[in-house]
Amino acid sequence: MSVIKTMKILRSLFAVALLIGPALAKANYGLNMTRGVTANSHTMYDLHMMVLWICVVVGVAVFGVIIYSIIYHRKSKGVTPASFHESTTVEVIWTIIPFAILVAIAVPTTTSLLAYEDVSNSDIDIKATGWQWKWEYEYISDKVGDGAGVRFMSQLDKDSDAARKPHSGVDVTKIDHYLLNVDNPLVVPVGKKVRILTTGKDVIHSWWVPALGVKRDAIPGYINESQFTVEKADWDKVQKDGEAIFRGQCAELCGREHGFMPIVVKVVSEDKYKDWVKTQKGAALAAAADSNKVWTKDELIQHGAEVYAKNCAACHQPSGEGLPPMFPALKGSKIVKGPIENHIHIVVKGKPGTAMAPFGTMLSDADIAAAITYERNSWGNNDGDMAQPSQIKAAH
Amino acid sequence: MSDNHQHHDHPTGIKRWLFTTNHKDIGTLYLWFSFTMLLIGGSFAMVIRAELMYPGMQLVDPNFFNMMTTLHGLVMVFGAIMPSTVGLANWCIPMMIGAPDMALPRMNNWSFWILPFAALMLLMPMFMGGNFMSGQGPAFGWTFYEPLSGQYNKLAFFVFAIHLLGISSIMGSINIIATILNMRAPGMTLMKMPLFVWTWLITAFLLIAVMPVLAGAVTMMLTDKYFGTSFFNAAGGGDPVLFQHVFWFFGHPEVYIMILPSFGIVSQIIPTFARKKLFGYASMVYATAAIAFLSFIVWAHHMFTVGMPVAGELYFTYATVMIAVPTAVKVFNWTATMWKGAMTFETPMLWAIAFVVLFTIGGFTGLMLGVATSDFQYQDTYFVVAHFHYVLVTGALFGVIGGVYYWLPKWTGNMYNEKLSKLHFWISAISVNVLFFPQHFIGLQGMPRRVPDYNPMFADWNFVSSIGGFVFGASQLLFLYIVISTIRGGAKATSQVWEGAEGLEWTVPSPAPYHTFENPPLIK
Numbered sequence: 001m002s003v004i005k006t007m008k009i010l011r012s013l014f015a016v017a018l019l020i021g022p023a024l025a026k027a028n029y030g031l032n033m034t035r036g037v038t039a040n041s042h043t044m045y046d047l048h049m050m051v052l053w054i055c056v057v058v059g060v061a062v063f064g065v066i067i068y069s070i071i072y073h074r075k076s077k078g079v080t081p082a083s084f085h086e087s088t089t090v091e092v093i094w095t096i097i098p099f100a101i102l103v104a105i106a107v108p109t110t111t112s113l114l115a116y117e118d119v120s121n122s123d124i125d126i127k128a129t130g131w132q133w134k135w136e137y138e139y140i141s142d143k144v145g146d147g148a149g150v151r152f153m154s155q156l157d158k159d160s161d162a163a164r165k166p167h168s169g170v171d172v173t174k175i176d177h178y179l180l181n182v183d184n185p186l187v188v189p190v191g192k193k194v195r196i197l198t199t200g201k202d203v204i205h206s207w208w209v210p211a212l213g214v215k216r217d218a219i220p221g222y223i224n225e226s227q228f229t230v231e232k233a234d235w236d237k238v239q240k241d242g243e244a245i246f247r248g249q250c251a252e253l254c255g256r257e258h259g260f261m262p263i264v265v266k267v268v269s270e271d272k273y274k275d276w277v278k279t280q281k282g283a284a285l286a287a288a289a290d291s292n293k294v295w296t297k298d299e300l301i302q303h304g305a306e307v308y309a310k311n312c313a314a315c316h317q318p319s320g321e322g323l324p325p326m327f328p329a330l331k332g333s334k335i336v337k338g339p340i341e342n343h344i345h346i347v348v349k350g351k352p353g354t355a356m357a358p359f360g361t362m363l364s365d366a367d368i369a370a371a372i373t374y375e376r377n378s379w380g381n382n383d384g385d386m387a388q389p390s391q392i393k394a395a396h
Numbered sequence: 397m398s399d400n401h402q403h404h405d406h407p408t409g410i411k412r413w414l415f416t417t418n419h420k421d422i423g424t425l426y427l428w429f430s431f432t433m434l435l436i437g438g439s440f441a442m443v444i445r446a447e448l449m450y451p452g453m454q455l456v457d458p459n460f461f462n463m464m465t466t467l468h469g470l471v472m473v474f475g476a477i478m479p480s481t482v483g484l485a486n487w488c489i490p491m492m493i494g495a496p497d498m499a500l501p502r503m504n505n506w507s508f509w510i511l512p513f514a515a516l517m518l519l520m521p522m523f524m525g526g527n528f529m530s531g532q533g534p535a536f537g538w539t540f541y542e543p544l545s546g547q548y549n550k551l552a553f554f555v556f557a558i559h560l561l562g563i564s565s566i567m568g569s570i571n572i573i574a575t576i577l578n579m580r581a582p583g584m585t586l587m588k589m590p591l592f593v594w595t596w597l598i599t600a601f602l603l604i605a606v607m608p609v610l611a612g613a614v615t616m617m618l619t620d621k622y623f624g625t626s627f628f629n630a631a632g633g634g635d636p637v638l639f640q641h642v643f644w645f646f647g648h649p650e651v652y653i654m655i656l657p658s659f660g661i662v663s664q665i666i667p668t669f670a671r672k673k674l675f676g677y678a679s680m681v682y683a684t685a686a687i688a689f690l691s692f693i694v695w696a697h698h699m700f701t702v703g704m705p706v707a708g709e710l711y712f713t714y715a716t717v718m719i720a721v722p723t724a725v726k727v728f729n730w731t732a733t734m735w736k737g738a739m740t741f742e743t744p745m746l747w748a749i750a751f752v753v754l755f756t757i758g759g760f761t762g763l764m765l766g767v768a769t770s771d772f773q774y775q776d777t778y779f780v781v782a783h784f785h786y787v788l789v790t791g792a793l794f795g796v797i798g799g800v801y802y803w804l805p806k807w808t809g810n811m812y813n814e815k816l817s818k819l820h821f822w823i824s825a826i827s828v829n830v831l832f833f834p835q836h837f838i839g840l841q842g843m844p845r846r847v848p849d850y851n852p853m854f855a856d857w858n859f860v861s862s863i864g865g866f867v868f869g870a871s872q873l874l875f876l877y878i879v880i881s882t883i884r885g886g887a888k889a890t891s892q893v894w895e896g897a898e899g900l901e902w903t904v905p906s907p908a909p910y911h912t913f914e915n916p917p918l919i920k
Contacts, residue, residue, distance in 0.1 A: 029837070029856050029857060030837065030841045030853070031837045031840070031841075032837075032840050032841075033773055033840040033841070034841070034842070041773075043769060044769055044770045044772065044773050045770075047767060047769050047770045048764065048770040048773065051763060051764045051767055051770070052764065055760035055761075055763065055764065058760075059756065059757070059760060062727060062728070062731060062756065063753055063756075065731050065735065066731055066734060066749070066752065066753065069731070069734040069735050069736075069737070069739070070734070070739065070741075070749070073670075073734065073735065073736055073737050073738065073739055074738070074739045074740065074741075075671070075738040075739060075740045076740070079736075079738050080738060081670065081671040081672040081736065081737045081738040082672060082735075082736035082737070083672070083673075084675075084736075085672065085673035085674065085675050085676070085677070085733075086675070086676060086677075086678075087676075090732070091676055091679050091725070094724065094725060094728045095721060095724075095725055098720055098721045098724040098725075099721055102717045102718065102720060102721070105717060105763075105767060106713070106714055106717065109710075109713055109767050109768065109769055110710060112769040113706060113709055113710060113713070113768055113769050114706060116769055116772070117706040117709070163452070164452070164453055164849055165453065166453045166454075166456075166457060167453075167454075168452075168453070170452070171452075172451050172452040172849075172852060173451065173852045173855075177851070178451065178851050178852060179849060179850065179851050180851050198703075200636075202543070203541075203543045203544040203547070204541060204543070204544065204636060206701060206775075206776060208776075208844070210773060210842045213772070213773070214772075215701050215772045215773065215775055215776075216701055216703060217701050217702045217703060219630075219636050219637060219702065219703070220543060220630040220631070220636055221630025221631070221634075221635065221636060222630075222636075222637065222702075222703060224702075224703035225703070248842070249842075249844050249847070250844070251701075251775065251776040251777070251844045252541075252776060253462070253536065253537045253541070253544065253776075253846045254544060255462075255535075255536075255544060255547065256458050256459045256462065256535070257458060258458075258462070258846060258847060259458065259844075259846075259847030259848050259849050259850070260458075260849075323459075323530070325532070325549055326459070326549070352631060353546060353547065353621075354547060355547060
């Protein structure tokens with residue numbers, strides 16, 4: 001190929017790049033990992049970049065030799081093939097070089113991994129339990145705001161949930177943080193060491209927030225530990241009114257709704273954190289009071305419709321028709337139309353080996369009583385009876 | 397040679413294929429089966445890319461999507477890649493070592509004919525449902541992690557499909573080992589064997605070692621589901637992580653089972669078209685053996701996030717990155733073979749060079765993934781998806797396609813259409829990068845794998861990837877056309893076919909007679 005021809009091709013490629021360039025700039029063609037806001041995520045990023053550059057250098061060298069060969073060692077150039085096909089010296093050299101590179105990679109990997117896995121001396125311990133398909137957070141101990149005992153569920157927010165239904169017709173680009181937003185985010189203070197204890201209720205999930213540098217599987221029967229401390233300096237750059245929000249998703253395939261169980265962590269100033277703990281404790285007291293009072297049937301049905309929409313409709317569907325055979329219908333179901341004790345039992349204890357979770361450990365007694373009453377009086381299930389929170393308590 | 401055997405009673409039509417014990421016929425069956433599965437598995441991938449083309453749920457139910465990702469993986473691994481390399485082994489190994497046929501011809505027939513039934517059993521549940529869109533195929537990922545897979549209500553179909561596939565693979569491997577160790581022509585010492593024969597010998601040992609482990613895993617799943625055992629059920633005292641250890645003890649050697657035969661193919665093609673002997677033959681053999689050995693002791697790098705003790709994470713990091721050494725040696729040897737050769741660029745050579753470059757990119761990302769600390773960010777993202785498609789599509793599959801073009805004139809007696817096949821190569825090579833390279837970016841940016849929908853921040857690269865996917869998928873229909881038209885006719889091939897080809901298969905006429913080397917050839 002002549003030099004002039006090559007120049008021509010290069011020039012036209014450049015022109016194409018100029019044309020496409022502005023179009024690309026408008027869109028989101030991000031390329032790389034984010035550096036994050038914790039010491040862990042920083043070392044992960046640095047290690048990632050180091051290994052990446054090593055690969056780029058080796059790649060350029062090897063591919064350079066191949067391209068040189070392709071251009072100059074081709075038959076059409078009239079070359080005669082060389083006859084060498086062995087050289088112990090060369091073989092030894094190119095065995096040792098990769099090995100040396102690997103040692104250079106192994107050293108920082110070791111130090112970073114030891115730091116990553118150091119879960120000692122935490123300020124706050126939070127248990128994150130993966131459910132099909134939501135997260136449960138429980139503050140186990142808390143040296144900052146005395147939040148031990150705070151416990152809540154966190155699941156995909158309403159707007160995303162409505163928009164992600166097949167053929168919803170909603171323009172998802174208009175939804176605020178589509179699929180990355182939850183009703184109740186996890187709240188932690190900046191600059192404090194948070195230990196996350198992950199476990200799974202039904203199947204394996206994985207708790208992942210890229211900016212925090214934490215990804216740890218939530219496995220039934222296991223409690224895994226990992227930790228993060230949001231660096232004040234990084235937080236200052238992104239915080240607004242003493243709050244910064246970091247988002248992630250479940251990273252282990254956990255069934256039908258795996259793509260729809262995000263994780264949102266709100267990192268706040270210490271004062272804000274203490275206020276938040278107080279509000280949570282007040283809400284818990286109110287919920288306990290709800291579970292101690294006697295409800296009317298209408299109250300139960302009204303509240304039950306909300307509980308059902310949030311916790312049951314994903315599988316059993318808003319119509320109560322389910323998605324058989326995976327998710328049975330409640331409309332006309334033997335259990336829903338049968339004795340109320342059996343109905344309460346399956347909701348409280350769940351059904352092992354299926355996606356039916358033991359809601360007794362997730363929802364309050366009042367919520368369960370309301371949902372059961374709603375199910376027994378909807379979609380033509382005219383049972384006419386109701387469940388009181390006290391009955392649920394007895395079934396635990 | 398073949399004239400002496402016209403008196404043999406050749407069944408024709410369907411009976412020829414059902415009852416055949418001829419290694420060439422069985423090789424052909426394997427190759428057509430795997431191509432069929434490639435198109436089926438590919439069509440599943442098209443559904444995946446179509447749903448992911450835009451954010452929002454447009455086409456399928458999330459469960460159907462999960463079923464597509466699951467079956468795409470299973471069909472490609474067990475239906476397309478593995479049988480295609482067995483097909484090449486059947487066709488080529490006896491001819492390459494100067495043997496008249498495989499050592500165990502009847503078992504050979506059986507190991508093939510199990511496969512269509514296994515595939516049927518795997519795919520059947522897709523059609524069991526009120527309508528196609530509520531199909532009940534497996535939807536728990538090709539890695540079928542417990543306890544999720546235990547929730548599947550047609551688990552027995554899946555388990556027995558895997559059992560049948562395993563039986564087929566084990567029998568095929570025994571046959572290949574018996575053939576290579578017992579039926580080489582006099583003078584064909586082990587260190588004179590073509591590298592393709594070497595890589596398959598090692599692959600066969602890997603298969604025999606790990607297929608029973610897989611069978612054990614699915615059997616434990618079966619008894620957990622139907623007979624009340626609790627191997628993997630935490631509530632019954634079992635251990636869900638045990639499943640992953642058992643699975644990946646099979647699964648990691650499995651990835652080498654898929655790639656090693658392609659290493660062998662490329663090691664045949666490059667010397668032919670560089671007109672220069674393979675550089676470092678002995679080190680290639682040792683490197684392959686080293687890779688095979690290491691493949692047994694690195695499995696838990698697939699599960700860095702399960703919460704292993706830090707000592708375990710360190711060990712599996714060190715062992716994993718060690719694989720880069722023998723792999724690098726192989727890449728350097730291929731490069732050195734091209735160096736100062738006299739290269740021509742017929743279609744098989746194009747696929748082989750693309751293999752070396754693109755497989756190496758997959759190797760680089762493999763090295764990155766092996767480093768546990770940063771793997772915590774990569775694990776279960778599209779970065780992983782990009783990585784293993786570089787090694788399996790532009791690695792294993794490109795090697796196989798290159799091999800098909802390389803040996804097609806020997807099989808059919810006709811030359812393929814060079815212009816069309818180059819077109820096939822260039823469309824595939826460009827579109828496959830448009831398809832998979834952006835997946836590195838969306839993975840690094842934080843998109844998990846196996847999700848049917850995503851935040852619009854990932855939309856642009858997903859769109860690009862989908863366009864690449866559709867073009868890559870469609871271009872394989874061109875491959876089908878080229879192969880069929882070559883079988884039907886074309887310029888006659890010589891027995892040598894390629895100017896620089898060396899090896900016994902190039903000493904027999906093209907097309908290769910039904911029976912070859914009934915009198916062993918003389919090896920210098």
